[in-house]
Amino acid sequence: MxxxxxxxxxxxxxxxxxxRGLExxxxxxxxxxxxxxxxxxxxxxxxxxHFGEGFGVTGVVLLAESHMSIHTWPEHDYAAVDIFLCGGSNLQAAIEVIEDRFEAQVASTKVIERGEARLSGERAA
Structure with missing residues (x-):
């Protein structure tokens, strides 16, 4: 089936x-x-x-719906952000806040779908 x-x-x-604001x-x-x-x-x-004067930060926000994490390298003018959400959370709204607030000159986003919830009610073999 x-x-x-x-x-x-x-x-x-x-x-x-x-x-901006990577330190x-x-x-x-x-x-x-x-x-x-x-x-x-x-x-x-x-x-x-915080890694100290002139260096960046790392951090995680633990969510009931999973997590958001960041690592910044101001010495390389770079930040990496990771957002994993499940449930009815609005990923696009989160991305827009982060993009707007950091005001990056160059930004890229990759989105990956994770897992598979079966809607038929059948369990995997």
Whole structure:
């Protein structure tokens, strides 16, 4: 019997070159928190780390719907953002907040569908 399926989640990989605020831990954390809120996701917690003067930050916002994470390299004028959402979260809204706030000169996004939820009610063998 054929079945219909939908992805369980979506995973976005964002690359930013020439972005602003890559050394500012509070700024970076606020962007991830605002993006999670815009997506309609539930924030469970956050952990951020600054690597010291002249260097970047790394951090994760843990969501009931999965996570958002970032690593910045101001010395290379680069940031990598990872967003994984499931449920009814709005991935595009999260991406727009992050793009708008970082104001990167060059931005690229790759979106990958993750998992497969079967709609027919049958379980995989």
């Amino acid at each position: 054929a079945f219909e399926s939908v992805p369980i989640g979506v995973h976005a990989l964002l690359d930013f070159h020439g972005a 500012d831990l509070d700024f970076v954390e606020s962007i991830l928190r605002d993006a999670a809120s815009a997506a309609g996701a539930t924030i469970l917690g956050a952990h951020m780390h």
